[in-house]
Amino acid sequence: MIESVFIGIIGSAIALVILILVALEAQYRQRPGNDLELTAGKWEFDLYEPQRYLLVGNLEFRNRTRRLEVMVPEIRAEVTLLTSGSLEGVTTTTHIIPRHTEATARSDHYWESRIVKVGGEDPIEISIDVQGQDLSDLKVAWVQIHYVTYGPQGRIPKTRHIVVPLKFPSTDDSKRWRPAANSDVLPIRTHLLTELDDPVEVVRRYVVPHAQAGDVVTIGESPLAIMQGRFIHPSEIHPGWLATRLCYLFLPTSSLATACGLQTLINIVGPGRVFVAFVAGAIGKLFGQPGFFYRVAGDQARLIDDVTGTLPPYDKFIVLGPDNAQGIVDQIQRETGLSAAIVDVNDLKAVKILAATSNLSINFLKQALITNPAGNADEQTPVVLIRPTESLLDRASVKPESAGTH
Incomplete structure (x- = not known):
């Protein structure tokens, strides 16, 4: 009798622990975590001269979480110039300046760790000073803003890619x-x-x-x-089991023939739909009716362009x-x-x-x-x-x- 009561108590305790773990997992999956967005912002030329461009962007960090603060302890900008000529003798200098109400610009350009409040918007300014003997061949500046979000999901490095045109045809x-x-x-x-x-x-x-x-x-x-x-850098894609297995079965010229390309589609329409589409496509081919995969998987399956599918610098991205x-x-x-x-x-x-x-x-x-x-x-x-x-x-x-x- 005592043993059965003891077993019942143990069983109830185990069930309660499992229930608590399930509830914790459910609330974790529903929370946005380090949901901090960096906008593309507005970019203007403060100087546009034959030997010097001064490009200034005004961007914002936006905390899209409902109850959680997210911090930005680190940020830096990297600029890649694309040109039809040579970059010999061309130099770039970048500065990031906080523009929130309590900010004071530091002459050493040190970034002081920032807390972005719930629902808050934290403005920053990025200046890019480009100098050289002749800048007329420059086409675009590919700005990569590397920053760290620090919050309930831990320390997560992120990169915001912004391409700014430098040359405008008549x-x-x-x-x-x-x-x-x-x-x-x-x-x-x-x-x-x-x-x-x-x-x-x-x-x-x-x-x-x-x-x-x-x-x-x-x-x-x-x-x-x-x-x-609607473009994503492959570094932001984390291929799962389905993508790493099925990608080998597409034609080499397909944008779905890489794990990241196929995972991009899975992220959009879901793994279930992609798997069903693959089965439908395989059955269709057996009966001499190709194309069922794309009909079932949806428009994005045909429209995704994998790396190398577009003009530089977008040749480094997956374009939806x-x-x-x-x-x-x-x-x-x-x-x-x-x-x-x-x-x-x-x-x-x-x-x-x-x-x-x-x-x-x-x-x-x-x-x-x-x-x-x-x-x-x-x-x-x-x-x-x-x-x-x-x-x-x-x-x-x-x-x-x-x-x-x-």
């Missing part, structure tokens, strides 16, 4: 109209588009000066995704497909009057229309873009203006292959 650089099926096309040269750009403003700046009533503007899906900040592509083209039409489409085009004459304004014919767009006038190399012409040679802008009977919303 609208006169885009003059070469080319004949296409039922239209003429004009590849539009822009600066290297970055997260600091807005798609509508890019159209206003580079396209509107060339456009007339009835013209159509198309934007590549990867440049749009980059403007939306764009978000809310339909909303973007509708906004462009509403604010500029131009019909618009978001497209994915390659040199193999594959044209995919992710989203288009309602007055456009999908067949017309495919015919106009089939020769890939934007190019797949370093042309830096992510936008194409299409001028129909006859009335083809009737309401499309075929919907875009993807709405671009994820």
Whole structure:
């Protein structure tokens, strides 16, 4: 009798301990931990002279946790310049200055550890002084801000990548109209588009000066995704069991043929969906019906560009497909009057229309873009203006292959 009571007490205690552990694990998984965001900020030139650029960015740390403070004990900035010429004799100096209300600038540029309050915003200023005999060949500054978050999840190093354009082409650089099926096309040269750009403003700046009533503007899906900040450095991806096993089974040219590329998709749609998609794809191939993986896994499976898939410095990143592509083209039409489409085009004459304004014919767009006038190399012409040679802008009977919303 005593033994059975003792066993019952032990069993209840064990059950209680298990319940407490489960509850602790559940609350841990629901908490954001060191959820501290560093914004891309606003960047301006304080000086833009032939032999000196002084670039200043105003950014903010934002504590997105509901009840926890997060500290920033360390921060430093590293700058990589991209140029069409040589960097010999070109120097860069960076300084990070706290701009919160209690901050006092230190002449030794020492970073004093900061607590970012719950829901708080802590501004910082980053200045980049670039000097050299001739800076005219510089294209962009790739700013890598390395910082440490310190809080309930421990000490976690992070990096914020911001690409700042340094060279801006004139609208006169885009003059070469080319004949296409039922239209003429004009590849539009822009600066290297970055997260600091807005798609509508890019159209206003580079396209509107060339456009007339009835013209159509198309934007590549990867440049749009980059403007939306939808790119991830592989160092932030931690491949799991599923990604490290399945990636070997994709074609070598696929962006899902690396553990980080496939894990990026898993992070978006979940491991269950990716596994089911893989099984569906394998069964489909057995019956001579390829493509089931991408149908089940969703649009992002086709749109992810792995490392080397885009222009430098984005060749170091995994670039996702764009978000809310339909909303973007509708906004462009509403604010500029131009019909618009978001497209994915390659040199193999594959044209995919992710989203288009309602007055456009999908067949017309495919015919106009089939020769890939934007190019797949370093042309830096992510936008194409299409001028129909006859009335083809009737309401499309075929919907875009993807709405671009994820």
